[in-house]
Amino acid sequence: MPKNAFYAQSGGVTSVxxxxxxxxxxxxxxxxxxxxxxxxxxxxxxxxxxxxxIDTSQESAESIAALKHTPSGAFxxxxxxxxxxxxxxxxxxxxxxxxxxxxIGYFFYNGGGDSQDTSNKVSQIGKALGYPMTCIGVPKTIxxxxxxxxxxxxxxxxxxxxxxxxxxxxxxxxxxxKTSTKVxxxxxxxxHAGWIAAAGGLAKEAEGxxxxxxxxxxxxxxQPAFLKKVQESVDNHGFCVIVVSEGVKxxxxxxxxxSGLKDAFGHxxxxxxxxxxxxxxxxxxxxxxxxxxxxYLQRAARHIASKTDVEQAYAxxxxxxxxxxxxxxxxxxxxxxVSDNPYKWKIGEAKLDDVAxxxxxxxxxxxxxxxxxxxxxxxxxxxxxxxxxxxPPYRNGLPYYIRLKNAPVKKKLNTEFxxx
Amino acid sequence: MPKNAFYAQSGGVTSVxxxxxxxxxxxxxxxxxxxxxxxxxxxxxxxxxxxxxIDTSQESAESIAALKHTPSGAFxxxxxxxxxxxxxxxxxxxxxxxxxxxxIGYFFYNGGGDSQDTSNKVSQIGKALGYPMTCIGVPKTIxxxxxxxxxxxxxxxxxxxxxxxxxxxxxxxxxxxKTSTKVxxxxxxxxHAGWIAAAGGLAKEAEGxxxxxxxxxxxxxxQPAFLKKVQESVDNHGFCVIVVSEGVKxxxxxxxxxSGLKDAFGHxxxxxxxxxxxxxxxxxxxxxxxxxxxxYLQRAARHIASKTDVEQAYAxxxxxxxxxxxxxxxxxxxxxxVSDNPYKWKIGEAKLDDVAxxxxxxxxxxxxxxxxxxxxxxxxxxxxxxxxxxxPPYRNGLPYYIRLKNAPVKKKLNTEFxxx
Numbered sequence: 001m002p003k004n005a006f007y008a009q010s011g012g013v014t015s016v017x018x019x020x021x022x023x024x025x026x027x028x029x030x031x032x033x034x035x036x037x038x039x040x041x042x043x044x045x046x047x048x049x050x051x052x053x054i055d056t057s058q059e060s061a062e063s064i065a066a067l068k069h070t071p072s073g074a075f076x077x078x079x080x081x082x083x084x085x086x087x088x089x090x091x092x093x094x095x096x097x098x099x100x101x102x103x104i105g106y107f108f109y110n111g112g113g114d115s116q117d118t119s120n121k122v123s124q125i126g127k128a129l130g131y132p133m134t135c136i137g138v139p140k141t142i143x144x145x146x147x148x149x150x151x152x153x154x155x156x157x158x159x160x161x162x163x164x165x166x167x168x169x170x171x172x173x174x175x176x177x178k179t180s181t182k183v184x185x186x187x188x189x190x191x192h193a194g195w196i197a198a199a200g201g202l203a204k205e206a207e208g209x210x211x212x213x214x215x216x217x218x219x220x221x222x223q224p225a226f227l228k229k230v231q232e233s234v235d236n237h238g239f240c241v242i243v244v245s246e247g248v249k250x251x252x253x254x255x256x257x258x259s260g261l262k263d264a265f266g267h268x269x270x271x272x273x274x275x276x277x278x279x280x281x282x283x284x285x286x287x288x289x290x291x292x293x294x295x296y297l298q299r300a301a302r303h304i305a306s307k308t309d310v311e312q313a314y315a316x317x318x319x320x321x322x323x324x325x326x327x328x329x330x331x332x333x334x335x336x337x338v339s340d341n342p343y344k345w346k347i348g349e350a351k352l353d354d355v356a357x358x359x360x361x362x363x364x365x366x367x368x369x370x371x372x373x374x375x376x377x378x379x380x381x382x383x384x385x386x387x388x389x390x391x392p393p394y395r396n397g398l399p400y401y402i403r404l405k406n407a408p409v410k411k412k413l414n415t416e417f418x419x420x
Numbered sequence: 421m422p423k424n425a426f427y428a429q430s431g432g433v434t435s436v437x438x439x440x441x442x443x444x445x446x447x448x449x450x451x452x453x454x455x456x457x458x459x460x461x462x463x464x465x466x467x468x469x470x471x472x473x474i475d476t477s478q479e480s481a482e483s484i485a486a487l488k489h490t491p492s493g494a495f496x497x498x499x500x501x502x503x504x505x506x507x508x509x510x511x512x513x514x515x516x517x518x519x520x521x522x523x524i525g526y527f528f529y530n531g532g533g534d535s536q537d538t539s540n541k542v543s544q545i546g547k548a549l550g551y552p553m554t555c556i557g558v559p560k561t562i563x564x565x566x567x568x569x570x571x572x573x574x575x576x577x578x579x580x581x582x583x584x585x586x587x588x589x590x591x592x593x594x595x596x597x598k599t600s601t602k603v604x605x606x607x608x609x610x611x612h613a614g615w616i617a618a619a620g621g622l623a624k625e626a627e628g629x630x631x632x633x634x635x636x637x638x639x640x641x642x643q644p645a646f647l648k649k650v651q652e653s654v655d656n657h658g659f660c661v662i663v664v665s666e667g668v669k670x671x672x673x674x675x676x677x678x679s680g681l682k683d684a685f686g687h688x689x690x691x692x693x694x695x696x697x698x699x700x701x702x703x704x705x706x707x708x709x710x711x712x713x714x715x716y717l718q719r720a721a722r723h724i725a726s727k728t729d730v731e732q733a734y735a736x737x738x739x740x741x742x743x744x745x746x747x748x749x750x751x752x753x754x755x756x757x758v759s760d761n762p763y764k765w766k767i768g769e770a771k772l773d774d775v776a777x778x779x780x781x782x783x784x785x786x787x788x789x790x791x792x793x794x795x796x797x798x799x800x801x802x803x804x805x806x807x808x809x810x811x812p813p814y815r816n817g818l819p820y821y822i823r824l825k826n827a828p829v830k831k832k833l834n835t836e837f838x839x840x
Binding site for chain 1: 716
């Protein structure tokens with residue numbers, strides 16, 4: 001008898017996490033003798049804890065296929081990290097209770113490091129409670145900070161967005177710098193790892209092109225060196241384009257974005273790293289500036305997604321199900337890079353034990369000696385990840401994104417579980 | 421004997437101003453008996469005043485064609501408004517001197533209201549100085565605030581960018597709002613007119629879709645009404661997406677963006693309207709927020725340009741030359757809307773006298789009664805302007821934008837002229 005599957009999206013959404021969902025659901029539908037219905041958690045794992053499940057079998061093949069070009073989390077995601085087994089064993093027991101009630105034998109958890117940790121624990125606790133589950137992680141994070149996998153779905157599209165936006169803004173500023181803005185700052189995500197900021201560097205193809213400066217979270221902000229570099233760039237090229245990670249830190253370890261801006265009531269104000277950097281340039285060097293903060297636009301920008309990224313996101317969802325069907329457990333499919341140029345990749349596997357709670361930082365040799373740019377090694381790594389366009393369909397001048405029916409699965413337990 | 425032509429880009433650049441340049445240059449090349457070389461001003465009108473001209477005849481047909489998909493100002497633009505004739509007659513006389521020296525008989529000025537005013541004055545002064553020039557304006561402004569023309573090239577693409585970004589961010593926030601960000605704010609350009617902010621409204625197709633609130637520069641910020649609306653949106657839909665114009669004003673007439681943020685040194689800080697609005701939501705309602713500031717990204721985003729916009733930008737450049745060849749003077753080609761649905765338009769003409777220094781605001785009946793949304797009349801107007809995609813070619817995962825040779829024209833006067 002086939003068992004049902006549970007699928008949930010976790011943490012910050014991306015422009016391709018739904019492509020992974022499509023990979024999971026479409027592949028599961030190919031194995032009706034092994035996998036019954038795929039139930040999705042409404043708003044992620046919270047949907048499991050509260051028995052708020054979505055019956056994906058109610059969605060047409062066309063709707064599921066449309067997930068491949070729809071950003072965000074189609075079933076809802078959540079920022080909710082399950083505690084350790086000792087701290088809140090009740091949560092894990094609740095999950096198993098729900099899974100048992102709905103005859104769920106497969107657990108597919110689509111998220112970053114925390115989520116892989118959760119998958120791992122669910123696998124362990126299921127066994128301990130006499131209800132063994134097949135638990136497979138599906139990698140996702142725009143931060144690209146998961147270990148073992150060569151890269152993470154979600155990252156390539158953010159990288160492409162940031163590289164494209166940096167190039168476009170650089171062209172803009174260059175053409176105006178004679179009499180107007182001389183310094184442009186683009187703030188991008190990546191609180192701990194500088195992968196996204198590094199991607200801005202791909203916009204530069206020739207000497208003089210922007211970006212002229214990248215500020216990485218891995219490199220402590222050196223104000224005098226930074227200002228010198230800005231001045232040099234304006235002197236030599238007439239303008240300066242800066243990509244700054246939201247996570248850039250001062251020598252004391254605090255975020256640059258916490259640099260003492262206060263609102264009218266005297267409250268500390270997280271003005272954004274771009275705001276701080278731009279103000280600094282103005283006050284110290286006197287240059288007219290502009291700044292942009294990409295924020296969610298970068299991770300939701302399905303309109304300019306990387307084709308490589310979309311394909312990998314789908315393939316990893318697909319592989320997760322194939323692994324489950326093959327009887328594997330407590331693993332995560334991973335991207336294995338076979339060659340850089342031509343870029344070739346294949347699906348490998350990583351043990352959840354090895355993935356959980358490990359952050360992959362930008363390697364030292366990916367950052368130039370002065371700390372303000374990316375090396376050729378970094379370009380070689382990043383380049384294939386932004387290759388190819390995969391435009392969504394348009395209707396009325398706007399991308400046509402799918403909204404699923406998200407029909408609820410009838411509750412079987414109907415007991416309350418308080419989320420802490 | 422053919423006379424040469426002068427072409428210059430003025431003011432803030434757009435993602436399609438180069439398409440107008442292509443229209444001017446390609447069309448001029450079709451009339452070698454009437455128009456000689458097209459000389460472009462390096463960095464706009466400053467290039468004329470300083471005899472820094474670019475010889476566009478050095479550019480291949482392929483390069484000029486590539487301008488159609490290249491954002492920014494390929495010859496450089498400037499923020500430099502010529503004074504009135506009485507205040508600085510010397511500037512106008514200098515222009516005529518340069519044009520005479522280079523046998524320039526046609527003046528094509530690609531810009532907004534100020535530029536149309538300049539074209540008009542050049543036409544008058546040329547006549548007065550016994551060197552009659554054919555002066556034709558080419559409309560351009562993302563702000564869409566020129567009169568007579570139904571819309572301005574540059575606006576449609578910004579509108580599309582803002583509508584697409586709003587939709588994508590709205591999907592993102594909606595899928596996370598259960599446990600994370602509930603309010604998202606996108607700041608867009610448009611210091612005086614709310615056309616760009618209004619375009620964000622196109623992202624909404626059904627009740628509950630974002631944006632839930634648009635803050636227009638035409639509507640004085642009403643804090644209690646705004647907060648009430650945010651609360652309602654979160655209560656009813658779980659989240660709230662806000663598009664705010666950088667030009668939103670407080671009841672005292674000052675910009676919201678000047679609302680008392682101070683940096684570490686106590687200096688007033690223009691934090692951006694989005695920052696202020698987001699902070700307000702947090703401090704008054706307690707909702708977790710995120711905000712994005714699109715800034716130059718919106719006007720440089722050729723990757724998501726509107727096909728309608730690109731076509732009109734080109735056609736207006738083309739028409740400017742056709743008008744000149746037909747012996748017309750002191751006019752600007754304009755877009756005339758023939759019908760809304762199906763959208764049909766044609767080229768008309770506007771007298772520079774009627775265009776110069778007039779700002780077209782968002783009509784009252786384009787804004788909903790509560791001041792926070794757009795009406796059907798507004799949608800009907802905006803919809804066709806974002807229709808169609810016109811993707812640039814890609815190379816290495818990035819848009820391939822052209823950089824011209826921009827070879828200088830040999831100076832004939834070589835006299836110095838001090839820009840004030």
